[in-house]
Amino acid sequence: NAGVTQTPKFRVLKTGQSMTLLCAQDMNHEYMYWYRQDPGMGLRLIHYSVGEGTTAKGEVPDGYNVSRLKKQNFLLGLESAAPSQTSVYFCASLTIGVGNQPQHFGDGTRLSIL
Amino acid sequence: DQQVKQNSPSLSVQEGRISILNCDYTNSMFDYFLWYKKYPAEGPTFLISISSIKDKNEDGRFTVFLNKSAKHLSLHIVPSQPGDSAVYFCAARGGADGLTFGKGTHLIIQP
Numbered sequence: 190n191a192g193v194t195q196t197p198k199f200r201v202l203k204t205g206q207s208m209t210l211l212c213a214q215d216m217n218h219e220y221m222y223w224y225r226q227d228p229g230m231g232l233r234l235i236h237y238s239v240g241e242g243t244t245a246k247g248e249v250p251d252g253y254n255v256s257r258l259k260k261q262n263f264l265l266g267l268e269s270a271a272p273s274q275t276s277v278y279f280c281a282s283l284t285i286g287v288g289n290q291p292q293h294f295g296d297g298t299r300l301s302i303l
Numbered sequence: 304d305q306q307v308k309q310n311s312p313s314l315s316v317q318e319g320r321i322s323i324l325n326c327d328y329t330n331s332m333f334d335y336f337l338w339y340k341k342y343p344a345e346g347p348t349f350l351i352s353i354s355s356i357k358d359k360n361e362d363g364r365f366t367v368f369l370n371k372s373a374k375h376l377s378l379h380i381v382p383s384q385p386g387d388s389a390v391y392f393c394a395a396r397g398g399a400d401g402l403t404f405g406k407g408t409h410l411i412i413q414p
Contacts (some may be wrong), residue, residue: 193346220399222401224401224404229312229406230406231307231309231392231394231403231404231405231406231407232347232392232394232402232404233404234400234401234402234403237399237400237401239399245400247400247401248401279346279347289335289352289354289396291337291349291352292337292349292401292402293349294339294346294347294348295346296344296345296346297344297345297346
C-alpha cells in the first residue's frame with residue numbers, strides 16, 4: 190500500500206518555465222490537498238479538492254492551478270515559475286469516514302526556481 | 304496573522320525524561336487538533352489528535368492535552384527516546400479547507 194505518492198521528488202526550473210506536480214493516492218480518499226513549506230514556516234494550503242472535478246483555493250493560491258480529473262490524482266501546475274515558488278510541496282489526502290480523520294501526506298517535491 | 308503558534312522553535316530533552324511541546328491558537332472555530340512528526344526529507348506523519356469536545360487523549364507514550372478556555376494544547380512524550388528527535392507540527396482544522404499549521408518545534412533528545 191503506497192499511500193500518497195508525489196512525482197517528481199526533485200526538480201530545478203528556470204524562471205518562466207512551466208511544470209506539473211503529480212499526486213496520486215491509492216486509499217480511495219475523497220479529499221486531496223496541496224501545501225507548500227518554506228524554511229522556518231509551517232505548511233500553508235495552496236489549493237484543495239473535495240471530490241473529482243472540484244477544486245478550491247486555499248491560503249496561498251496565486252501562481253498555481255490545480256485539476257482533479259480522477260479521484261486518485263491531484264495535479265498542481267505552475268504556468269510561469271517564479272523564484273518565490275521555490276519551496277517543498279506536500280500533497281495530502283483525507284477520507285470523510287466516520288469520525289475525525291487525519292490527513293495523510295506524501296514525502297514532498299523539492300522545487301527550485303532559478 | 305498566525306492562527307496557530309508554536310513559540311519554541313527548538314527543545315532539547317534528555318533521553319528518558321518527559322518532552323512537553325506547546326501550541327496556542329486564536330481561532331475559536333477550530334474543532335479538531337493534530338500533531339504531526341516530521342523527519343528531514345520525509346512528509347509529515349500523523350502522531351495523535353484530539354477533538355475539541357475532549358481535554359485529553361492518550362496513545363502509548365504520547366498524550367495530548369487541550370485547554371479550550373486558554374486556546375492551548377500540549378503534547379507530552381514520556382519517556383523520550385532518541386527516535387523522537389524530529390520536528391513536531393501542531394495543526395488545527397476549521398472545516399474542509401485543509402489544516403492550519405504552526406511553524407514547528409525541533410525536538411532534540413540528548414543521550
